[in-house]
Amino acid sequence: MATKLYVGNLSFTTTEGDLKEHFATCGTVVSCNVIMDKYTNKSRGFAFVEMGSQEEANKAIAEKNGADFQGRTLTVNEAKPREDRPRGNFGGGERGGGKRDYR
Numbered sequence: 001m002a003t004k005l006y007v008g009n010l011s012f013t014t015t016e017g018d019l020k021e022h023f024a025t026c027g028t029v030v031s032c033n034v035i036m037d038k039y040t041n042k043s044r045g046f047a048f049v050e051m052g053s054q055e056e057a058n059k060a061i062a063e064k065n066g067a068d069f070q071g072r073t074l075t076v077n078e079a080k081p082r083e084d085r086p087r088g089n090f091g092g093g094e095r096g097g098g099k100r101d102y103r
Helices: 016-026 054-064
Strands: 003-008 029-036 043-051 075-078
Touching: 003 054, 016 029, 016 043, 016 054, 043 054, 054 075
Parallel strands: none
Antiparallel strands: 003 043, 003 075, 029 043
C-alpha cells in the first residue's frame, strides 16, 4: 500500500519533477504534489510525496529528513490525514460593530 509523506521547508522554486527525482533513490514515487498558493500560484514551500510501500516511505524518511536539498534542510515525515474544516461564514454576529445613534 502506498504511503503519503509530508515534505517541508522546500525552496519556492522546487518542481514536482525535482522532488520525484530526489525521492526515486528511495523507491517508487507514486505521486508528487507541490502545494501552490491559490491566489499567487507560487509554491507554499511544502509538498506531498506518495511512495509505493511503507518500507520505501520509511527509507525516504530515514534518508531525506534533515538532508540538504537545493540549499534547504528538508523536513520529511508521514503525512497526517487532512482535518475537515468548516466552510463558509467564518464571522460571528452582525457586521459593523457597535451601537448606532440614529437621531
